[in-house]
Amino acid sequence: MSRIIENPKELILEKAKEILCNQGYSHLSMRTLAKECDIALGTIYNYYPTKKELVLEMMTGYWKEYFKLLQVIIASDDNLYVKLEKIFNELNLFIKQFKEIWLKPELYDKPDYVESGIERENIYIDKFIRVIESMLVKEASDDKITLKLDSYETAKFILLNFITMIQMPIFNYSSFEVFLRNILK
Missing domain, CATH: 1.10.10.60 (Homeodomain-like)
Known part of the structure; x- marks a missing residue:
C-alpha cells in the first residue's frame, strides 16, 4: 500500500x-x-x-521569499529613506546568500541553466524595480518627495546603485542617501 x-x-x-x-x-x-x-x-x-526545472524552481522560490520580506518592509510605517535602507541591507544579505547558493561554477558550466537563470533574474529585477517605483509614486502623491525624473527610471537608478554598492563597497549607503535626498527634494 x-x-x-x-x-x-x-x-x-x-x-x-x-x-x-x-x-x-x-x-x-x-x-x-x-x-x-x-x-x-x-x-x-x-x-x-528535469534537474534544470527543479533548480530553476528552487531559485524562483528563493526570489519569492525575498519579495515577501520586501512587502513587510514596504508595509511598515517607516519613512521612505528608512525603508530604502532596510531594503538595501536585506538586499546585501540576499545577494551574499544568492552568490553562495546560485552562483557556483558547477551551475554555470551548463549554458541552458545560465540562459534560463538570467531570464528569470531579469524578470525579478524588473519586479524589484516596480516595487521601488510604487514606493516612490506613493511618496510623491503624498507630497513627501518630488520626482524630477520618470518614476521607473528613478527606481532603476536606486536599485542599480544598491547592487553596485553591494558588489563594490567603496561607496556606502549613507553617502548614497545624501545624493538621493537631494535628487528627491
Missing part, C-alpha cells in the same frame, strides 16, 4: 535545497533526492521532469 505524503512538492524542494546547500550541485541527483525524500523516483519526475 502506498503512503500519502503531505505536500510532496514542498518536501522535494526542501530536501533539494538541503542537498544543494550542504553537498553542492554535483550531489543533487533525482535518485539522491528520491532517497532523501523517501519517495519513488517517478514521483520526483512527476513534479520536476
Whole structure:
C-alpha cells in the first residue's frame, strides 16, 4: 500500500535545497533526492521532469521569499529613506546568500541553466524595480518627495546603485542617501 505524503512538492524542494546547500550541485541527483525524500523516483519526475526545472524552481522560490520580506518592509510605517535602507541591507544579505547558493561554477558550466537563470533574474529585477517605483509614486502623491525624473527610471537608478554598492563597497549607503535626498527634494 502506498503512503500519502503531505505536500510532496514542498518536501522535494526542501530536501533539494538541503542537498544543494550542504553537498553542492554535483550531489543533487533525482535518485539522491528520491532517497532523501523517501519517495519513488517517478514521483520526483512527476513534479520536476528535469534537474534544470527543479533548480530553476528552487531559485524562483528563493526570489519569492525575498519579495515577501520586501512587502513587510514596504508595509511598515517607516519613512521612505528608512525603508530604502532596510531594503538595501536585506538586499546585501540576499545577494551574499544568492552568490553562495546560485552562483557556483558547477551551475554555470551548463549554458541552458545560465540562459534560463538570467531570464528569470531579469524578470525579478524588473519586479524589484516596480516595487521601488510604487514606493516612490506613493511618496510623491503624498507630497513627501518630488520626482524630477520618470518614476521607473528613478527606481532603476536606486536599485542599480544598491547592487553596485553591494558588489563594490567603496561607496556606502549613507553617502548614497545624501545624493538621493537631494535628487528627491
